Amino acid sequence: MNVTVFGTGYVGLVQAAVLAEASNRVVCIDIDTDKIARLKQGEIPIYEPGLEPMVKNGIATGNLVFSTDAAYGVEHGELLFIAVGTPPDEDGSADLRHVLTVARTIAAHMDCKKYIINKSTVPVGTADKVRAAIGEQLAKRGIPDLPFDVISNPEFLKEGSAVADCMRPDRIVIGTSEAESEQKLRHLYAPFNRNHEKILVMDVKSAELTKYAANCMLATKISFMNEIANIADKVGADIEAVRQGIGSDPRVGYQFIYAGIGYGGSCFPKDVKALISSARQRGLSADILTAVESRNERQKHYLADKILAHFNGNLNGRVFALWGLSFKPNTDDMREAPSRVLMDRLWGQGATVRAFDPQAMEECLRIYGARDNLVLCDSKNDALQGADALIIATEWQQFKALNTGELKAALKTPVVFDGRNQYEPDELGEAGFEYYCVGRPD
Numbered sequence: 001m002n003v004t005v006f007g008t009g010y011v012g013l014v015q016a017a018v019l020a021e022a023s024n025r026v027v028c029i030d031i032d033t034d035k036i037a038r039l040k041q042g043e044i045p046i047y048e049p050g051l052e053p054m055v056k057n058g059i060a061t062g063n064l065v066f067s068t069d070a071a072y073g074v075e076h077g078e079l080l081f082i083a084v085g086t087p088p089d090e091d092g093s094a095d096l097r098h099v100l101t102v103a104r105t106i107a108a109h110m111d112c113k114k115y116i117i118n119k120s121t122v123p124v125g126t127a128d129k130v131r132a133a134i135g136e137q138l139a140k141r142g143i144p145d146l147p148f149d150v151i152s153n154p155e156f157l158k159e160g161s162a163v164a165d166c167m168r169p170d171r172i173v174i175g176t177s178e179a180e181s182e183q184k185l186r187h188l189y190a191p192f193n194r195n196h197e198k199i200l201v202m203d204v205k206s207a208e209l210t211k212y213a214a215n216c217m218l219a220t221k222i223s224f225m226n227e228i229a230n231i232a233d234k235v236g237a238d239i240e241a242v243r244q245g246i247g248s249d250p251r252v253g254y255q256f257i258y259a260g261i262g263y264g265g266s267c268f269p270k271d272v273k274a275l276i277s278s279a280r281q282r283g284l285s286a287d288i289l290t291a292v293e294s295r296n297e298r299q300k301h302y303l304a305d306k307i308l309a310h311f312n313g314n315l316n317g318r319v320f321a322l323w324g325l326s327f328k329p330n331t332d333d334m335r336e337a338p339s340r341v342l343m344d345r346l347w348g349q350g351a352t353v354r355a356f357d358p359q360a361m362e363e364c365l366r367i368y369g370a371r372d373n374l375v376l377c378d379s380k381n382d383a384l385q386g387a388d389a390l391i392i393a394t395e396w397q398q399f400k401a402l403n404t405g406e407l408k409a410a411l412k413t414p415v416v417f418d419g420r421n422q423y424e425p426d427e428l429g430e431a432g433f434e435y436y437c438v439g440r441p442d
């Protein structure tokens, strides 16, 4: 099929590459000329396993084309995906400026029936707004009867496994009440709908709300576990035992119940805020989501509080090795990463950070620039040299195997603050370490 994707961020680029891989002719449109120029050369602006070869293959086969020419994009695609950003406004609500700009651009150029598909995470009612914006523009052009449909088709991919998630989705939500639109999308997604039926067709508003409900449910699981971990701390219980104890009940399940130093990334924090804001706009207080968010904000301070307590409230001149900067493993994304709150606290107390992350070093330099209290290290071992303690903020695979001998030799004092519960307290205790983690007896 002929497809155009507006927006080459995480969602748009991955979706476009995957659709091109499935032999669709896909054009990607972005207003960022520099980004498009780089993408044309096969240069990927983000770290995402498997994406680069897929984009390069798409370029080589001619199935994937990058352009800044919106008119060409509109002309090319029968299916037009809107996959631009919806950053939070000052009040936490999703800013729809970019989505509506794309809608108007589509309406300015279309001259036959188009299927406009919202991929971006957008509040309930956005499809109506897109529809209205397009209708207005078509009326201005004197062609008010040109047919089109606006479909909600939210994306559920995870950073770090985006390509795999897109190739093998666990569900494909299609929000439309038009049979023809449903049939077009069923056809497009047929190669991804093998083995068992994954397509769920529903009305547009339910599809829009499904996306928020999914992310907010997962964020709730995490904040709930973090709250239980804090209680475990106080009563002397072990959150890891509790996790297994409750996860074994299939109604709870083992996934997304790992306690830690809070969720980050571009999705959960933004989507929880946006749903709270949507609820408030309709006179509801969203008590659970408000608690989910405030628990997460406080959880990001968990390690800094423990570090301060350990060093008797004085971190001036102390040096900390920090393993992990990205908000989770397998990404270079540091948006809303707990490591950032932690570094700010440490710097605020006069400490220096020796940081290492397998992918996010460039991103860290881009965010913070060169500064005296941040040393960007070449390896996890380099970060340890002369530090007063080791801090783990992200559970990258390469941090899981700990050489306690090397660690002890490199650190000034054998102290580990682990925000992701990566090691066994008994083993580190026996190796002579003071080991602090989340919700487990220190």
Ligand code: UGA
Pocket (backbone or CB within 6 Å): 121, 155, 156, 157, 158, 159, 160, 215, 218, 222, 255, 256, 257, 258, 259, 260, 261, 262, 263, 264, 265, 266, 267, 268, 327, 328
């Ligand atoms: C999330 C959702 O998982 C995707 O389904 C969704 O499509 C995406 O948002 C989106 O809306 O675009 P992502 O932000 O990539 O994906 O990250 P997750 O893997 O969900 O992790 C989010 C955060 O939760 C991370 O900071 C992670 O460290 C934390 N987390 C996760 C925990 O603290 N504990 C857990 O048990 C699981």
